Structures are given as C-alpha cells and as structure tokens.
Amino acid sequence: MRTLALIKRIFFQMIRDKRALALMMVAPLLILTLLHYLFTGDSANPRIGVVNADSQIVKQLKNKDIIVKQYNEVTNTKKTLKNDDLDGFLEFQDNDIKLTLKNEDPSSTKALQMKIQQSIAAETAKKQVSNLTHFMGNIKSKLPNLPFTMETVNAPKVSTSYIYGSKDTTFFDILGPILVGYFVFFFVFLISGIALLKERTTGTLDRLIATPIQRRSIVFGYLLGYGLFAVIQTVIVVFYAVKILDIMLVGSLWNVIIINLVLALVALSLGILLSAFANSEFQMMQFIPIVIIPQAFFAGILPVDGMAGWLQVIAKCMPMYYGGNALQDIMYKGLGLRDISSDLLILLGFALVFIVLNIFVLKKYRKI
Amino acid sequence: MASIVVNQVSKSFGKKEVLKKISLTVEPGQIYGLIGPSGSGKTTLVKIIVGMDQASEGTVQVLDTTVPNLSLLQNIGYMAQADALYTDLTGKENLAFFASLFKLSKNEQKKRIAYAADLVNLTPDLKKRVEAYSGGMKRRLSLAVALIQDPQVLILDEPTVGIDPELRLSIWQELYRLKDEGKTILVTTHVMDEAEKCDRLAMVRDGVILTSGTPAELKEQFGITSLEEVFLKAGGKMG
Ligand SMILES: Nc1ncnc2c1ncn2[C@@H]1O[C@H](COP(=O)(O)OP(=O)(O)OP(=O)(O)O)[C@@H](O)[C@H]1O
Ligand SMILES: [Mg+2]
Numbered sequence: 249m250r251t252l253a254l255i256k257r258i259f260f261q262m263i264r265d266k267r268a269l270a271l272m273m274v275a276p277l278l279i280l281t282l283l284h285y286l287f288t289g290d291s292a293n294p295r296i297g298v299v300n301a302d303s304q305i306v307k308q309l310k311n312k313d314i315i316v317k318q319y320n321e322v323t324n325t326k327k328t329l330k331n332d333d334l335d336g337f338l339e340f341q342d343n344d345i346k347l348t349l350k351n352e353d354p355s356s357t358k359a360l361q362m363k364i365q366q367s368i369a370a371e372t373a374k375k376q377v378s379n380l381t382h383f384m385g386n387i388k389s390k391l392p393n394l395p396f397t398m399e400t401v402n403a404p405k406v407s408t409s410y411i412y413g414s415k416d417t418t419f420f421d422i423l424g425p426i427l428v429g430y431f432v433f434f435f436v437f438l439i440s441g442i443a444l445l446k447e448r449t450t451g452t453l454d455r456l457i458a459t460p461i462q463r464r465s466i467v468f469g470y471l472l473g474y475g476l477f478a479v480i481q482t483v484i485v486v487f488y489a490v491k492i493l494d495i496m497l498v499g500s501l502w503n504v505i506i507i508n509l510v511l512a513l514v515a516l517s518l519g520i521l522l523s524a525f526a527n528s529e530f531q532m533m534q535f536i537p538i539v540i541i542p543q544a545f546f547a548g549i550l551p552v553d554g555m556a557g558w559l560q561v562i563a564k565c566m567p568m569y570y571g572g573n574a575l576q577d578i579m580y581k582g583l584g585l586r587d588i589s590s591d592l593l594i595l596l597g598f599a600l601v602f603i604v605l606n607i608f609v610l611k612k613y614r615k616i
Numbered sequence: 617m618a619s620i621v622v623n624q625v626s627k628s629f630g631k632k633e634v635l636k637k638i639s640l641t642v643e644p645g646q647i648y649g650l651i652g653p654s655g656s657g658k659t660t661l662v663k664i665i666v667g668m669d670q671a672s673e674g675t676v677q678v679l680d681t682t683v684p685n686l687s688l689l690q691n692i693g694y695m696a697q698a699d700a701l702y703t704d705l706t707g708k709e710n711l712a713f714f715a716s717l718f719k720l721s722k723n724e725q726k727k728r729i730a731y732a733a734d735l736v737n738l739t740p741d742l743k744k745r746v747e748a749y750s751g752g753m754k755r756r757l758s759l760a761v762a763l764i765q766d767p768q769v770l771i772l773d774e775p776t777v778g779i780d781p782e783l784r785l786s787i788w789q790e791l792y793r794l795k796d797e798g799k800t801i802l803v804t805t806h807v808m809d810e811a812e813k814c815d816r817l818a819m820v821r822d823g824v825i826l827t828s829g830t831p832a833e834l835k836e837q838f839g840i841t842s843l844e845e846v847f848l849k850a851g852g853k854m855g
Contacts, residue, residue, distance in 0.1 A: 253716035261704050455700035455761075456665050460689040523749040615670055616684045 250461045254469025255476070258443070262477055272439050272477060274433035281511045283427060284493045287420035294360045297328060302338040304374070308367035314360070336360055388462075412581045413496070418420055424495035425504075425575035426547045426568075432482050432508045433515040433568060440474040441519030441532050448523065454611060463610040467603060470520055471513070478512035498582030504567045504575065507588065511571045518603035524609045547572030570594045618663060619644045619769055619800035625674035627660055627823075634660050642746055642802055642816075643661075647795055649814030651847060652805040657823040658804040659697050662773050665802070666694045673823070674820070689791040690718055693767035697774050699754040699816070700744045701834060707757050708742040716763035732760035735790055737783060752778045759787065770794065770801045776810065778812060788813055834837040 262269060295315040298306060299322055309316050322328050325337050325348050335357070336347040347364060351357045413421060418568045447453045454468065486504050489495045497504065522539065526532040546552060546563035549572075553564065573593035577583040620642040627635040627705060632659045640646040648656045663669040665676055669683030676683040679691055708723055711732060715725040731740045736756035746754060752761045755778045762839050768793075788810070791801055795815075803814065809830065818828040826835060831843060838846050 253713060255827070256716075257702065257705070257709070257713045260709060261702065266705050451696060451698050451700035452702060454668060455694075455696060456717075458668050458689060458692070458696075459714065460686050460696040460719075461717050462686065510622050614668060614684065616665070616686055 251465045251469045254461075254466065255473040257573050258473030259476065262474075263444075268439055268443075269357055269477075273484055276435055277482070277488050277561070280424075280427060280485070280493060281422070281488055282343070282420065284420060287417050287423060294335040294356070294363075295333065296336040296360070297322070297332060297336055297341065298338045298340070298362070301338065302340070302371070303376050305367060305371045308371055309364065312363045312367060313580060314363060317367065330437065336364070343346065364452045385530060409486060417496070421496040421582055423549060424489060424578035425492070426549055426572040428485055428489045428495070428504070429511050429571045429575045430509055430547055430568060432478070432485055433511050433543065433571065436474070436478045436512045436515040437519040437540060438532075438536075439477070439519075440470065440516045441523040441526075441535070442529055444470060444475065444520045445523040445526055445532055457610075457614040463614065466609050467520070467606045467611060471516055471603065474515065478516055480565070482508040482512055495579065496587035497579050499578035499584065503578045505586050505589065506585075507571060507574045507578065507592065507595075510592055510599070512566065513599045514567045514571075514595055515603065517599050517606060521602050521606050521609065524606075524612070542566065548576055565597055566600050617641060617644075619646075619679055620648075620742050620802060621677040622661070622665065623675045623826070625664060625671045625675070625676060627657075627662070627669070628672050635664075635671075638820075638823070638825055639674075639743065640825065640828065642800055643757055644800050645798045645817045647791060647801045647813070649817045650802070650820055651806070651808075651811050651817060651843075652820035653847075654806075655818045658784055658820055660823075661820070662771055662804060664800065666692055667770055668694075671703060678827060684744060684752055685722065691768040693762040693770045694766065695758050695762035695770075695772045695775050699758045701754060701757060701761075703747040706744065706745050707738055708759060711742075711760060714761045715764045720765060720775055728764050728766060734761045735763065736760045736787070752780065752783075754776060755779055756783070768799060770799060772801070772803045774804055776805070776807065784810075808847060811843050817843075 250287050286477060292451075294314050295317065297311075297317045297319055299319045301316075301318065306318065308314050317332065317334065319328070322339070324335070325339070328334070328352075329337055329350055335350050335352075341347040345368065347361070348496060348613070349357050408415065430552065436495075444453075445493070447456075486501070486508055490497045490501060490504070520541070522535050523532060526535065543566050547568040548567045552560060552563045552569065559560075570591040574588035574595075575590050577591075618641045620640070622638055622640045623637055625638045626633065638657075638661060640648075650661065651830055652658055660669065662669045665678065665683065667676075667689065670684075678688055681688045700711070703714070707760070708729065712726070715729055720728060730739075736759050738753065738760060740755055741749065741753060743787045746757065749757065755775075759775055762772060762775075763838070776787060779787065791803075795801060803810070804809055814831065816828065817831055819826045819833055829837065829838065834846050835841060835843065838849050840846060840849065
C-alpha cells in the first residue's frame, strides 16, 4: 500500500517535470537519429587523377565507382591533388606506376588503394591472356602439323553468402542494437539517480524515514515509480529505432523490448544505489565517466573476444556487455529467446544485487 | 506511565560528542520544552527520540516501546526543523501522500487532511504548488503533515519559526487542546514567550541538560523574572 503511495507521488512529480520527461523520452531519439545518419550516409565517390593511363584501365576504375580525371601531364602532383580536390593520383611511366594518395582518412584510403590495385591487376591479367593467345597462335601457324589445343582457364566465380546480415550491412546495423540498449541504460540511470538524490538533499527522505514505511517499500516504490517511465521510454526508443530508423531487426521485437526492460531495471537500481554516494547533482554526474561511459567500450562495439585477458574480465563485470550481446543476438543475428536467456539471467542477477544493496544502504538512514 | 523516557543517551559524530548522558521524562498530557542555544544538540536529541538516528549509548522509550520501532512511528508526529516537502507537488498532494503512509482509512484520510489544513490556515492554498508557498506557509504545511495521522506523541522541532504572532497563538491554542486530549508534546524553541507556555522545560547546552523544571521553578532557581534571563544566565554560567 505504501509502495503504491510512493509510486503515485513519483508519477505526479515526473509528469510535472517536463524537462526530465523530455530528456528521458526525446533525447535518446535525437542521438539515435543523428548517429544513424552519420553511419549510414553514403560516402562520396573517390576522385583520382591519371596521367598516361590506358583507356582500359580507366574503364576498369570507372566501373568501381571511382571518378577519374585524365591529365596530359602534371608537374607538381601534390599541388594538383590539392587544387583539384583529388583523393589520389596515378601516373603511368612505361612499365612503372606511381600512386600518390592524399590519405586524409586512412580507412577510405585503404579501400581506394584496394580498388586501384584490383583494376590494375585485372587489366594486367587480361593483357597476359591476350599475349599468350597471340603467342600460341603464332606457334600454331608455324607448326601446323602439331596436334595442339589450348585450354583457356575461366576465372572461378566466387559467390558470397552471409550467415548474419547481407552485403548491404552497414556498421550501424551492428551498432544500432547496442546503442538502443545503451541509451535506455544511460537515461534511466541518470533520471532515477538524480531523483532519489533530490529526495535526499531536500530532506524528504529523512522525513519519509520518520513514517512507518519499510525500507524495502521505499526501494520498490522507487523502482516501480520510475520503472513505469522506463518502460514507456524503452518502448518508444525501440519502436523508433526499428520502425522509423529501420535498424535491422531479424529477431522478435518483443525480445528486444524484454532485454531493454531488464537493462532499464539494472540501470534504475544502479542509479538509485549510486545516488546514495553522491551529495549533489554534480557528484552524481561524476559517476558518468566512471560507471556509464566504460560500459560503451564493452557493449560489443569493439570486439571483446580480441581484448586482453584482464580487459575481458572487466567486460564481464559490465551489465552492458550482456545487454549488448543479447541485443545483437536478437536484432542482428536473429536468434531466439533461448539463446539470450543466460544474458538475461545475469542481468537480472545484477538488478537483484543492486536492489538488495539499496535496501541495505538505506540503513544509513534508519536502522529498522 | 511516562510517554517519553530518555535514559542516559549519548551521541557522537565521529570524535565529536554532541549529547552527553541526557535523561528526561515526559508524561502524557504534558507540553515539554527544550530550550538552548544553537548547536546545543536539541535537533540531534529529537531525532534520536523519533528513531531517525541511533544513540551511541543509552536507550529511548516512547509509549513503552523501545525506539527505533516501525509501528511506533504510527503514533509519533514529527515536524523537522528544516521543511521537508515535495515542492513540485501541491499542498494537498503533500498531505495526501503523507497521510497514505499511515494506517488510515480513505475516509479518515480525507477528514484528517481537511482538519490539518484548516488548523494551519492553509485550506485556501491547498491547490497551489508548494514551490509557490512563502516560508511561513511551508512551515505551516510541515506542521499539518506532523499532525496528519492524529498521533499520540508530537515532536516538533522549532514549529513556529517564521509564523506570524496571530497564527502562532492559534497553533498554541490547538496544542493546548491536544494536550487536554492527553497527547504528549515535545517542542524545541528559541522563543522565550513560547517556553513560558510549556509545562516543563529543559535547558540544553553543549549536549548536557543544565537544568529542568517548570518555567516558574527555573525563574525562581535563578532569581529572576523572565526566562530570557534564565537563558542568558544559564548560558553564561558555562561560558
Ligand atoms: N550529521 C552530523 N554530523 C556531524 N555533526 C553533526 C551532525 N548533526 C549535528 N551535528 C553537530 O551536532 C551539534 C548539535 O547540532 P543540533 O542540530 O542538534 O543543534 P540544535 O541545538 O538543534 O541547534 P539549532 O538551535 O541551531 O537548531 C552541532 O555542533 C552540529 O554541528
Ligand atoms: Mg535544531
């Protein structure tokens, strides 16, 4: 009953605090949208300049979506690169090829270099084949009596199939699921932590403790009161990500919501717990670089398997490691509830530990 | 049987000893006043009596129950020195919230909210948010919260600070009425004419009860006519 009174009060307070409400409901959507466009935007086609190139090579390059600009001669490669806004420059001199790359962004430069090398190799191979055929023809005409055929080797065709995703998979398809969970975690942590902190600093928690309410009723009241808003937030964020941003979702939407709700519960209990160790909003903010940001590193954006042993141990202490893993399993890999059940159980374990600690920490206020 | 029995209570914060072997007894139907300079330990003592803080040594019994006790809190009305209200809620929502933390039927809750609000003259302002209240209005709301469950024991930490004389008078009239009903009231105060209205007084200084008795006894003891002088004299004795 008293828990219910607490839930009701939190509900009224929350719907009046438009700012906190907006932060919780709208801010994650804004950031998700921004990141979505940042990661899925088509990168501009690379531009290169060529001198003395054979028209076949130019054709090959153009086939690979490279914009080719031909020059008759160039005196200062560096200057031309800069002035004509090129990403690279290819000079053919007899048998040598000189490639100059701007290298503003190493990863796109690598991709460009690869394409150029492929084009040149393909062209060279073609030439070789025609040379060889020519040579054979010559021999044949000179020795007409020789029984002689030449087998031409066709290049094997590689057909690619993907277990997860498709050839159109972008980085955001892997990142998206993690971000959804991360933002739910972050904003629930922040709002619930600061709310209980306010209760502490204004003395109302002290006042509450002078009524016959049990400590666990206070903790459950807070969990459920803010949990209500966390549920709404989770549903909004998940639906927005999946239906509007069209983040890849192979598995079931319900499983995604379940994972996020469990994550929100962990964040809620953690936020309330840590607020006990802060004396002001600013001190609460100080927990963000210590507790929240590192979670992002271990959520699966960077492959945890490749990390040093001790880093992997840290990763396994982070709720977001399990949350990110489960979300990727469902949204990207399309696995089912059974495959993520261990992740979910561990997350629930985190929540349970935090809740028990919360009830314990309130002893600071009242022994019974 | 005494309502409040404080027995040899000491309290330290770290190395600092704030209360030193305090003992006092308050009878039912008594208004007991704690007076003493700022920092003497009045609030600390009062919080220990409510059970919000733990005594380092000694025991407290309220209504024959050892503090702290959860169900005992149903019978203690506490008004903190600093207003602890939900400023983003209205006065009525504050009262309703606290009322719902006690064992009261819906009907009783309604009646008590109306009674408490009326007592402190807040009925017309109940629909306003507390952040729009003046200092005195907040003080009055805190008093109303303390009275909400019709408790047997009232513990009021400087209840009338920031309340105008007229309302103060009517609040004291109400305290007398509650006293006549057999309720026990413990108040801390700096205001000497209020101390005068108490049945018994204890003068606290540096965590020790210097002296206690009826207002008349105290005046007699120090051979003076006003409590103000008692306050100054008792203070001077230690200084
Ligand atoms: N939580 C605490 N930690 C450390 N010291 C404390 C704490 N609470 C109170 N004190 C100290 O205990 C002493 C008594 O404080 P208390 O609030 O009981 O005084 P008071 O008599 O109520 O004063 P006032 O009339 O100003 O309200 C003060 O010296 C104060 O610094
Ligand atoms: Mg005080």
